Amino acid sequence: MTDNIKATVRAYIxxxxxxxxxGSEIAETDSFMEKHLDSTGFLELVTxxxxxxxxxxDDEEMLPENLDSLNNxxxxxxxxxxx
Amino acid sequence: MLMHQLLExxxxxxxxxxxxxxxxxxxxxxxxxxxxxxxxAALQDxxxxxxxxxxxxxxxxxxxxxxxxxxxKCGAVLMAINPLTKRQRLAAVLNDARASVLVTHAGLxxxxxxxxxxxxxxxxxxxxxxxxxxxxxxxxxxxxSTEPGGSPAPVPTTDQDLAALIYTSGSTxxxxxVMLSHLNMVSAARSVNAYLQLTADDVVFSALPHAYSYxxxxxxxxxxxxxxxxxxxxxxxxxxxxxxxxxxxxxxxPGVPTVFARLLALKTLADHPVPTxxxxxxxxxxxxxxxxxxxREAFPHAKLYAMYGQTECKRVTYLPPxxxxxxxxxxxxxxxxxxxxxxxxxxxxxxxxxxGELVVRGSxxxxxxxxxxxxxxxxxxxxxYPGEMVLHSGDIFRTDSDGYFWFVSRKxxxxxxxxxKVSPRxxxxxxxxxxxxxxxxxxxxxxxxxxxxxxxxxxxxxxxxLTERQVIQHCASRLETVMVPRHVVFVDELPKTDSGKxxxxxxV
Numbered sequence: 001m002t003d004n005i006k007a008t009v010r011a012y013i014x015x016x017x018x019x020x021x022x023g024s025e026i027a028e029t030d031s032f033m034e035k036h037l038d039s040t041g042f043l044e045l046v047t048x049x050x051x052x053x054x055x056x057x058d059d060e061e062m063l064p065e066n067l068d069s070l071n072n073x074x075x076x077x078x079x080x081x082x083x
Numbered sequence: 084m085l086m087h088q089l090l091e092x093x094x095x096x097x098x099x100x101x102x103x104x105x106x107x108x109x110x111x112x113x114x115x116x117x118x119x120x121x122x123x124a125a126l127q128d129x130x131x132x133x134x135x136x137x138x139x140x141x142x143x144x145x146x147x148x149x150x151x152x153x154x155x156k157c158g159a160v161l162m163a164i165n166p167l168t169k170r171q172r173l174a175a176v177l178n179d180a181r182a183s184v185l186v187t188h189a190g191l192x193x194x195x196x197x198x199x200x201x202x203x204x205x206x207x208x209x210x211x212x213x214x215x216x217x218x219x220x221x222x223x224x225x226x227x228s229t230e231p232g233g234s235p236a237p238v239p240t241t242d243q244d245l246a247a248l249i250y251t252s253g254s255t256x257x258x259x260x261v262m263l264s265h266l267n268m269v270s271a272a273r274s275v276n277a278y279l280q281l282t283a284d285d286v287v288f289s290a291l292p293h294a295y296s297y298x299x300x301x302x303x304x305x306x307x308x309x310x311x312x313x314x315x316x317x318x319x320x321x322x323x324x325x326x327x328x329x330x331x332x333x334x335x336x337p338g339v340p341t342v343f344a345r346l347l348a349l350k351t352l353a354d355h356p357v358p359t360x361x362x363x364x365x366x367x368x369x370x371x372x373x374x375x376x377x378x379r380e381a382f383p384h385a386k387l388y389a390m391y392g393q394t395e396c397k398r399v400t401y402l403p404p405x406x407x408x409x410x411x412x413x414x415x416x417x418x419x420x421x422x423x424x425x426x427x428x429x430x431x432x433x434x435x436x437x438x439g440e441l442v443v444r445g446s447x448x449x450x451x452x453x454x455x456x457x458x459x460x461x462x463x464x465x466x467x468y469p470g471e472m473v474l475h476s477g478d479i480f481r482t483d484s485d486g487y488f489w490f491v492s493r494k495x496x497x498x499x500x501x502x503x504k505v506s507p508r509x510x511x512x513x514x515x516x517x518x519x520x521x522x523x524x525x526x527x528x529x530x531x532x533x534x535x536x537x538x539x540x541x542x543x544x545x546x547x548x549l550t551e552r553q554v555i556q557h558c559a560s561r562l563e564t565v566m567v568p569r570h571v572v573f574v575d576e577l578p579k580t581d582s583g584k585x586x587x588x589x590x591v
Binding site for chain 2: 015016017025030031033034035036037038039040041042043058059060062063064067
């Protein structure tokens with residue numbers, strides 16, 4: 001399941017926030033905040049990650065370094081699952 | 084005085100005071116003003132003349148603040164556009180205003196480029212951040228440096244000049260630009276600052292977008308009094324926001340109910356006190372009781388101001404914090420330097436204890452809607468004094484016997500999602516253009532996250548099958564995020580009035 005975290009999140013962002021295409025234009029380091037997500041959007045992303053990966057995102061973990069790009073989400077979810 | 088002259092005045096009297104904390108930088112009033120001078124000169128070099136519309140499509144930050152004042156310094160009209168705006172809406176707004184210049188960020192070039200493809204008015208598109216890529220629209224060029232040094236040529240100005248166009252959605256859905264003069268904006272900001280008693284010692288935190296008057300005025304009001312503005316891009320990372328507020332000694336926190344809901348949902352809220360906070364302001368939608376209690380518990384030293392306004396005049400009422408328990412749900416009474424009352428359908432002024440449309444008079448009342456004479460004539464009508472127009476707000480209120488106001492509803496059923504007005508008709512038009520859709524109706528329904536959410540009722544043409552997901556995706560690719568339905572209900576047919584109009588009262 002962890003093999004394709006980036007692909008899963010990319011598809012989720014494309015389907016729910018860009019509404020066009022397959023999300024291939026989202027580079028791995030692109031900031032979601034800059035291009036696609038407002039604060040409610042991040043809340044929805046967090047809910048999606050919690051449901052998809054069975055993790056609990058703590059208040060203190062809601063940070064751009066954990067959530068604001070495909071790379072950051074990938075690294076964060078892997079850390080959570082390993083913990 | 085004009086809005087930018089108030090910044091210049093502060094820059095002369097308190098040059099070394101910190102005006103702006105943003106993007107990891109701390110800038111003094113002298114620096115902010117000098118950077119705005121530099122960019123104003125660059126705007127003039129690019130051909131901007133007084134009265135031209137200068138649009139910004141930028142995240143909150145130094146560039147957005149500098150561009151705002153630069154536009155005003157060369158007599159241009161500022162149009163701040165939300166950076167998450169999709170291409171169709173962006174193009175519609177640029178075209179409606181016939182904007183001359185657009186200032187944006189490299190990260191937004193996908194949408195901006197697509198919008199420019201259907202726009203001819205913009206002659207210069209400045210791109211902050213990276214150099215525009217080779218294939219970008221030929222009007223795109225790197226944003227000039229704002230390092231201090233330049234100064235714009237003086238232009239003739241009066242406080243009757245337009246300072247800003249703020250776009251809202253009209254009930255028929257087309258973009259509607261609210262025209263605000265310098266006098267309008269300075270008057271509104273002065274009245275608000277007066278009741279909040281904002282001073283040079285205040286540190287204001289804002290993550291509200293400049294595209295809305297509530298966000299834009301945080302900059303203007305703070306800079307009028309020489310306070311410090313801590314400007315963030317969003318509330319997406321609430322713990323980070325609270326930590327920054329504590330670090331900067333923030334005293335004023337303007338928010339909207341969805342933002343407060345986000346904060347109050349934090350399990351560790353109590354671990355992040357902001358002891359310097361003296362004022363929390365709330366606007367854009369009613370503040371639920373649970374928020375009031377939660378905010379008081381979390382920020383015990385802060386006074387809580389429930390307020391009401393609309394873009395057309397910025398602010399109308401506020402409830403003094405000490406009356407919050409005595410008059411629950413009320414948005415209070417009129418702010419200084421204005422008059423307000425309720426009128427019935429026949430235009431008769433109503434006594435206290437009535438329900439009717441709110442009418443407002445004062446120098447903060449807009450100049451009208453940009454090139455929309457009919458909409459302007461509906462909103463601005465002759466008042467009690469010869470030669471003066473007053474604002475018919477389209478909002479229904481009730482008053483108690485002491486003259487405190489309670490919001491009842493929009494006159495034309497606008498839905499309010501996350502504090503933004505959403506026109507049901509916009510959504511219905513898009514739905515009805517979807518293959519397979521026979522008819523559609525959009526209403527607001529209560530939603531724990533966004534206050535009110537869009538719920539649509541869709542009747543399909545015989546033989547067609549659509550899923551909720553397909554309907555939502557159709558809307559999402561054509562409408563702004565707040566307008567996208569959260570709930571879709573398929574019905575055989577919609578209830579109708581005798582005259583055949585869809586009867587929304589029957590939909591829940």
